[in-house]
Amino acid sequence: MVARVAGVFDEKLTEAIANSKILVVGAGGIGCEILKNLVLTGFPQIEIIDLDTIDVSNLNRQFLFHKEHVGKSKAQVAKDSALSFNPTVNIIAHHDSVISNDYGVSYFKQFNIVMNALDNRVARNHVNRMCLAANVPLIETGTAGYAGQVELIKKGLTQCYECQPKAPQKSFPGCTIRNTPSEPIHCIVWAKHLFNQLFGEEDPDQDVSPDTADPEAAGDAGASALSSEGTAAGNIERKSTRAWASDTNYDPEKLFSKLFGDDIRYLLSMENLWKKRRPPTPLTWDNLPGKDNAPTQHSGLPDQRVWTVHECAQVFAASCKALQTDLKSRPDGDHLVWDKDEKSAMDFVTACANIRAHIFNIQLKSRFEIKSMAGNIIPAIATANAIVAGLAVIRAQALLKGEIETCTSVYLRPKVNHRGQLFVPEKTLTAPNPKCYVCAPKPEVGLACNIKQLTLKDLNTAFKEGLNMQAPDATVEGKGLVVLSSEPGETDHNNEKTLEEIGLNDGCALLVDDFLQNYEVRVRLQQEDDEKSWRLVTDTDTPMPAPKEDKTANGSNGAKEPKPGPSRSKEDSDSDMEIIDEDDDGEPAPKPPKRRRTEISDEVVELC
Ligand SMILES: Nc1ncnc2c1ncn2[C@@H]1O[C@H](COP(=O)(O)OP(=O)(O)OP(=O)(O)O)[C@@H](O)[C@H]1O
Ligand SMILES: [Zn+2]
Secondary structure (H helix, E strand, O other): OOOOOOOOOOHHHHHHHHOOEEEEEOOOHHHHHHHHHHHHHOOOEEEEEEOOEOOHHHOOOOOOOOHHHOOOEHHHHHHHHHHHHOOOOEEEEEEOOOOOOOOOHHHHHOOOEEEEOOOOHHHHHHHHHHHHHHOOOEEEEEEEOOEEEEEEEOOOOOOOOOOOOEOOOOEEEHHHHHOOOOOHHHHHHHHHHHHHHHOOOOOHHHOOOOEOOOHHHOOOOOHHHHHHHEOOOOEEOOOOHHHHHHHOOOOHHHHHHHHHHHHHHHHHHOHHHHOOOOOOOOOOOOOOOOOOOOOOOOOOOHHHOOOOHHHHHHHHHHHHHHHHHHHHOOOOOOOOOOOOOOHHHHHHHHHHHHHHHHHOOOOOOOHHHHHHHHOOOOOOOHHHHHHHHHHHHHHHHHHHOOOHHHOOOEEEOOOOOOOOOOEEEOOOOOOOOOOOOOOOOOOEEEEEEOOOOOEHHHHHHHHHHHOOOOOEEEEEOOOOOEEEOOOOOOOHHHOOOEOOOOOOOOOOEEEEEEOOOOEEEEEEEEEOOOOOOEEEEOOOOOOEOOOOOOOOOOOOOOOEOOOOOOOOEEEOOOEEOEEEOOOOOOOOOOOOOOOOEEEOOOOOEOOO
């Protein structure tokens, strides 16, 4: 079945393929396609890594997996299925995270090419650094809906994955979410926060109650409410939503009355908010719109029908109970994690988002639409994955033939451009950014913070979340003094001390390295009295806000800034992919917001 037929490829390529060893990172939508292509093209030695197991939702596009494989290791099943096309290939499967210590620089060095088929920035950043350290070419791939891209990353020759600052996640001011939603997404974000408040990991930044600190509510508006219930922070002092819900035994009717009745009436008391807006309408459990209506006829799938408010309330009640039971079945202190593929979790968010949307006169959405927005999902398109995987393997072949200069980035456009192109290749390789704090010969970055307030623990977070390090160690440049150690216990006693207290000051340079990533960067501290947290400052770009969270699959993740010039890619929303600009306008990316905002989701739209 293998296409290793004499005469298909020239002798040089046939030989290069026969002697090659390839690492595929990720066995999802693109990874499965890449593996299939490699095997059918006669690549003899392949390793594949994936940390995940197969989910039912993967089966519509990850064709190496079938129903009977659900729950099994993606890497292992991908290997077994691919071997059925060509049993002579030597495939090694790792059911593991590529970020594990087991895959160090020497591991990466054994491959001729690494091919990324990931869905999150953290892992992409990590593989980028490993390939730079090992000096192995990396073919980076991604899709978002009908768009996609394939990009070569080669130390010293091309841009690395981190050469350009990443666009921030789409975010909204907290007061829009809590007080004045105007779009369905605002209600969906609120509903996800509510899920966390009631059943998930409680996060004070995800408060769902009215925000009396909203600058717009200032003045006389809501004065009575503020004086009677406000705190110094401006928020209403109440029992935590979780504690209150628990006291009511998660009684759906009581929860409903508070969230969709009392809280809305409270918002109405903040009159300033409604001077130029249509005010919300509180709901009562016994008198819900749609109660007496027969469900509307709908020809599509059940998930595509928009529920009435009454139906939403029924689903709200049922999902509250189911989630409460789930929570109760867990050890004390444990919490649920929101997952779009968990029925009750998704039902809860759909119902709450729609009830709130009705209250604020916002269009209601189907469960299907809300799932896509709440999961920050751009639907994965099997054909886009297949095209990108095909292009990636073509690039791999060119690399093996020594034609590296032809391996320019290629963009798959969602529709043909005015030149009639669906695939838009770059004309030349894009040179590295000499100021890149990852791949520059002497990487350097600024860290703006208030040295009098930032603690050593915060600094560690800045290195991990801002610089994407796994296990940072830091010394003071020139003095060799260890400030932060990745060895447990070595510097932990200083965790709560401020940088000033441990002797660091404005302009001080730290050498920060991550042994695991073989990566070292010089970090200059910049005193900023007003900085509440920290942010990275590079020589070439606007300051990057501290990411709040950069998570998992499809999530928080790593889109790149659009590059100048026509037909360049544009950052996607919640995940992490570079998306082709629809109209070739090469517009500059929006500046990252300065104020603290609410992330759309913990799952940034990543190129998958
Ligand atoms: N650190 C990592 N190490 C190894 N594999 C990873 C790592 N991070 C992500 N992956 C894998 O990368 C793959 C990306 O594939 P894809 O984008 O199709 O996502 P998916 O999880 O299969 O689908 P979906 O997110 O739509 O449910 C996933 O199989 C995921 O498990
Ligand atoms: Zn770089």
